[in-house]
Amino acid sequence: MTEPRVCVGAIGGAFGVMGEVRLKSFCADPQAIADYAPLTTEDGATRFDLRITRAIAQGFAARLSGVTTKEQADALKGVSLFAERDQLPSLPDDEFYHADLIGLAVLDTGGASLGAVKAVHDHGAGDLLEVLGPNMRASVLIPFTKACVPTVDLATGRVIVDPPEGLFE
Incomplete structure (x- = not known):
């Protein structure tokens, strides 16, 4: 798959004996996960149409296309479900999908390149950007706050950071 995808939920195993699954939604509006179907597995090899049947503790009971038995539902336990990025709604200017941040160039406030968002x-306790630079042995975690990341410019593909003292030494 060439289009970016976003993880919108995960399967918790079977719910009952008729092929329903336990579904945990990662969407801001949990029921909106059904609006983004068909959903795919992480590798994109399997696609599912999804229908939520009812709310249950910690998520939903749902039907996935092609899943008709408890054994098939149990075999999907732990599988993450992905939606195509262009199916998701637009966000306000100060909010971002994680998938949109990965790969952006990271510059310090002086314009020096520090690496890219890995x-x-x-x-x-709050999001962290993992940054890996060309000469770095290990990646660095930067708090994704206005103080440490004052600018995110998706149009130019870069993030400006003001890292804590000594973080990139």
Whole structure:
């Protein structure tokens, strides 16, 4: 697949014995996950139409096309579901999809190149940009805050950072 994709949910295993799955949505509006179908697996090899059947604890019970038995549903436990980036709604100017940030050039406030965004991590206390530069042995994590990342320019493909002292030494 050449178009960027965004992880919008994950399958938690079977729900009942008739092929329904437990579905955890990562969308701001959890039920909107059904609007982005067909969804694919991470490798893009399998596509699913999705229909939410009801809300359950920690997510939804859902039907996926081609999944008709408990065994098939259980085999999908832990599978992440992806939507095509162009299917997702536009965001306000100060919000970004993680997929849009990956690969952007990272410059310091003086314009010096520091590397590129390798990944975006969210461990619950706020997002972190993982930056890897050409001469770096290991990547660096930068808090994705206005103070540390004052500018994100998707149009030019760059992020301006003001990293804490000593982070890139």
